[in-house]
Amino acid sequence: MKAITVLYGMLMLAFMVPITMQAQQMIDKDVPYVPTKxxxxxxxxxxxxxxxxxxxxxxxxxxxxxxxxxxxxxxxxxxxxxxxxxxxxxxxxxxxxxxxxxxxxxxxxxxxxxxxxxxxxxxxxxxxxxxxxxxxxxxxxxxxxxxxxxxxxxxxxxxxxxxxxxxxxxxxxxxxxxx
CATH class of the missing domain: 3.40.50.150 (Vaccinia Virus protein VP39)
Structure with missing residues (x-):
């Protein structure tokens, strides 16, 4: 059971790091990208x-x-x-x-x-x-x-x-x- 809990924690971390990085990138941008015609x-x-x-x-x-x-x-x-x-x-x-x-x-x-x-x-x-x-x-x-x-x-x-x-x-x- 302990091994499953550790594995679950590692999987959650693997999925959360990219999401957190994307969220940080969004925070740093003052303006959304919209191309000019x-x-x-x-x-x-x-x-x-x-x-x-x-x-x-x-x-x-x-x-x-x-x-x-x-x-x-x-x-x-x-x-x-x-x-x-x-x-x-x-x-x-x-x-x-x-x-x-x-x-x-x-x-x-x-x-x-x-x-x-x-x-x-x-x-x-x-x-x-x-x-x-x-x-x-x-x-x-x-x-x-x-x-x-x-x-x-x-x-x-x-x-x-x-x-x-x-x-x-x-x-x-x-x-x-x-x-």
Whole structure:
């Protein structure tokens, strides 16, 4: 009977460890992964006037589609930041398929701790609470840096422009010169 109890305990532990690890990963993610439609990606990059002289940072990059499109179609250099290792791997594979891996990088990092100070454009598809929490860091970027967001605004920081693409709203802000 004791051997059965020990075996049962070992089996429970074997099943619970992966569940606990998955739960911890879910806790660490502030935003669920929802891919942006390609037409919205292209509209975001167009609204932000992304071009070959830009350094775009996509915060919460998911599968990397904004980063890849910025490099392939708009000629920009781009960096994607995501906390999920599976998304980072998928993004790297997508960059390789698109033959832009020499113009892009993907970093597995917490976007609140990441350095994106070299950005001329920042793209977001995050929840409103995350945008608000991120706003002070965005406002410290170089004046003139463009911030483009899919679906969610920045509270009382009013956008310079917004547009509707299908059922999606896109917002654009320009970091002001506070001098």
């Amino acid at each position: 390609q037409e919205v990606v292209e509209a975001m990059l167009t609204l932000a006037n992304v071009g070959p002289n830009d350094m775009l940072y996509d915060l919460g990059c998911g599968d990397g589609r904004i980063v890849v499109t910025a490099a392939k179609k708009f000629g920009a250099k781009a960096v994607g930041i995501d906390i999920d290792p599976e998304r980072i791997q998928e993004a790297r594979e997508n960059a390789q398929k698109a033959a832009v891996e020499n113009k892009v990088a993907f970093l597995q990092q917490d976007l609140f701790k990441a350095d994106f100070s070299k950005a001329s454009v920042v793209s977001l598809y995050l929840l409103p609470s995350v945008n608000i929490k991120l706003r002070p860091k965005l406002l410290q970027l170089k004046p003139g840096t463009r911030v483009v967001s899919h679906a969610f605004d920045m509270g009382d920081w009013k956008p310079d422009k917004q547009m509707l693409v299908g059922n999606s709203t896109i917002y654009l802000w320009t970091v002001p010169d506070v001098k």
